[in-house]
Amino acid sequence: MKTSTIGPEIERLIQLLARLPGLGPRSARRAALHLMKRRESLLEPLARATAEAAAAVKVCSVCGNVDTRDPCSVCTDPRRDPATLVVVEDVGDLWALERAGATRGRYHVLGGTLSPLDGIGPDDLSIAPLVARVAAGGIDEVILAVNATVEGQTTAHYITDQLAGTAARVTRLAHGVPVGGELDYLDDGTLAAAMRSRTPF
Amino acid sequence: MKTSTIGPEIERLIQLLARLPGLGPRSARRAALHLMKRRESLLEPLARATAEAAAAVKVCSVCGNVDTRDPCSVCTDPRRDPATLVVVEDVGDLWALERAGATRGRYHVLGGTLSPLDGIGPDDLSIAPLVARVAAGGIDEVILAVNATVEGQTTAHYITDQLAGTAARVTRLAHGVPVGGELDYLDDGTLAAAMRSRTPF
CATH class of the missing domain: 1.10.8.420 (RecR Domain 1)
Structure with missing residues (x-):
């Protein structure tokens, strides 16, 4: 029909x-x-x-971003800080950080998170290229901008271990109350994290 | 940025x-x-x-359906009943009736509803072609399958007036309880209509 x-x-x-x-x-x-x-x-x-x-459309051979050139426009932008590397799970996260203007660093797209249940191990993600990139030197700080999920945090821990031999400092995004967020609607974990990480007013 | x-x-x-x-x-x-x-x-x-x-893509010159041929596959289907004409507001409504297999008649797409506030009058809809189609003869029943909204019903009344001089019988879709619907969630108008139009069990 x-x-x-x-x-x-x-x-x-x-x-x-x-x-x-x-x-x-x-x-x-x-x-x-x-x-x-x-x-x-x-x-x-x-x-x-x-x-x-x-x-x-091309996938950037340096960072994994999706763009119309390779290396992508972020990697080739001379105004970006080459000493700061922001690690994200997905290109969508890279775009979100760019929209927010949250960093002047460069990126590295993992292509997902470790997930043993789904059969996704370190070799399925762009982790070895990340370690090679950091080991090549010139990077002072690696910011792990992964999702605050179990998989994201597991992946962050794994990467931190892998980068232990390098000179780069490894940081992660702060946990806390979203801007505009109401305490009454937040989960306990976020509230506890925000309380622990409180800052002087 | x-x-x-x-x-x-x-x-x-x-x-x-x-x-x-x-x-x-x-x-x-x-x-x-x-x-x-x-x-x-x-x-x-x-x-x-x-x-x-x-x-x-072509718009059917007979009924206004969107298809890859003109006249469209409904209008050219010899198994369709040429004596029954189903009037719908939009091509999406035609497709919905086809998916439901609700009729073996042919269609006429109005292209909208009368809406004086939006400046949509009879000349902006395919009403004159509808009247001409019916006046040409061979159509026993015109089923007004317009939405049960104020605009839809206004349009239905207008069309009924326009078709008064023709031999065709004008009908409309029944109002009532949707199949699978729960009375508790239905509005008063629907419940009242379903009660008025009750049928022998």
Whole structure:
């Protein structure tokens, strides 16, 4: 019934859109319809943009960032501090830190976290390249900007061990009350961490 | 800051994805990243699918459906009942009725509802073509499958007036308790309508 009333090109578009995070089968149909009703203003530009992105996208061979050049624009930016290396799990985290303007350092993308249950060990992540990068010298501080999850913290501990022989100082992001956060809604662990790490007012 | 660390092709892709219903700026970034990490399995296929859809999509000149041919596959399907015409607001409603297999009739897409506040009058909708279609004869029943909103019902009343001179019988979808719905969560209007339209058990 379905396939008889929708052309195969449309069906294919819906299927691919449904694989985007945040879109399910129903919202993918809505999105496809939205696109098709705006062929000139949205569908054709999106066709061009996806093709251009597919042709242009590269993974940075230095840090693992996704960009249109390799090395990426962060690694090649002379204004970035080469002595500070911020380790993140994923490119999305790198982008989040960039949006926040949180650091002038450079990055290293791990590509995930250690997760023995999922069969993800050190060799599946970009940990050896990280150690090699730090061992090559010139890096004073390695900031472990991993998620405050069990997997993230496990990975942070593992990396700290691996970097023990190098000259770099290893730090991690502070735990505490999110800016704008209300105490009443915070979990006990965050409240306890914020209390332990209290600072002079 | 943002634009310096993301290539223009990526930025453009994010902007276009953010215009899809269901995706905001943040989820568009996630979606773009998701695509770029899966260049061969997702980004390139999506580039092809959007280009093919953009080339293939047509609006049916008979009913207003979006399909890859004109007249669309519903209008050209000989198994459909030409004597029953189902009037819907939007192509999405047509697709929903098709998924449900709710009718063997043909369709007429209005392209919206009357909304004087938004400046949408009868001439902005496909109402004159609908009247012409019905006046041409061969249609026994016009089913007004518009939304049960004030705008939808206003539009239904207007169309009923316009069709008064034709031979077709005008009906509307039943109001009642949704299948699987719980009475406790239903609004008073629906409950009252379901009670009025009660049927023998």
